Amino acid sequence: MEITSYPVNHYPDLIERLWIIDNKAEDTDLITPPSQYVNIIIPLNQSTYTYNGEIKNSPQIEGLSLQSSCIHYPKGSRFIGARLYPHGLHSFLDIRGEEIMNKSIDFYPPLDVSIFNKSNSDVERLNTIYDQLKKMFIQKNYDEANLVRDYYQYFRKTESMISIDEYCKEHNTNYTSLNRLFSKIIGLSPKRFERLIKFRRSLCDLIDSEESLTNIATDSGYFDQAHFIREFKYFLNRTPSAYQNLIKAADKETNIINYNFRLL
Incomplete structure (x- = not known):
């Protein structure tokens, strides 16, 4: 499984990094430790994964965690996402912290995954994340x-x-x-x-x-x-x-x- 991190070009005080997971070889299980980060996760090409026993096949918000999480990535799955600082999500969505703590919830309002799948390159997909976040930015929350x-x-x-x-x-x-x-x-x-x-x-x-x-x-x-x-x-x-x-x-x-x- 390949995990590639990318430097942040916009909102550096809110986003820690952008990343792409490409699981080409075999089914992979991961145990992730407690974390202060919040992740936006976007499955590409109808990819799915399992988070603490729950199958996920749509854009997710993975919250801050005080406990380890078990994640299963099937062979052939691919994902793109943004890892935000713990305060970062508040500038884009009106979600209270306790609503996503130790959870992975469906992104709301829903993201249009097709615009990511239609992109010709990963650079375009990463820029699409920025475009979507720019539309969602809430100055008063920031x-x-x-x-x-x-x-x-x-x-x-x-x-x-x-x-x-x-x-x-x-x-x-x-x-x-x-x-x-x-x-x-x-x-x-x-x-x-x-x-x-x-x-x-x-x-x-x-x-x-x-x-x-x-x-x-x-x-x-x-x-x-x-x-x-x-x-x-x-x-x-x-x-x-x-x-x-x-x-x-x-x-x-x-x-x-x-x-x-x-x-x-």
């Missing part, structure tokens, strides 16, 4: 999400973690107001969302670096290794070392890449 967008970028990138209360003081707001925004746009409280961000940061380091678990825990913003292990088990029901061994074993057998992770 403005409303400004604080959430800034919060996410800060906690995702910074190496010097500050408390949420300190963040609120720096941005002339309070936790109640921030929580109200997060509940509407993300579907999680800021504190719970921060836990997910830390977990994802630690997961990236666990897979892609040779650092010790102690260093990974510190770099990801955990108090100590014990705190890191507790949080990791909360999201994946495995210790970091056990999951690291699982990834290494899977990589030797399959070398499957799921967006940015090598997974079983």
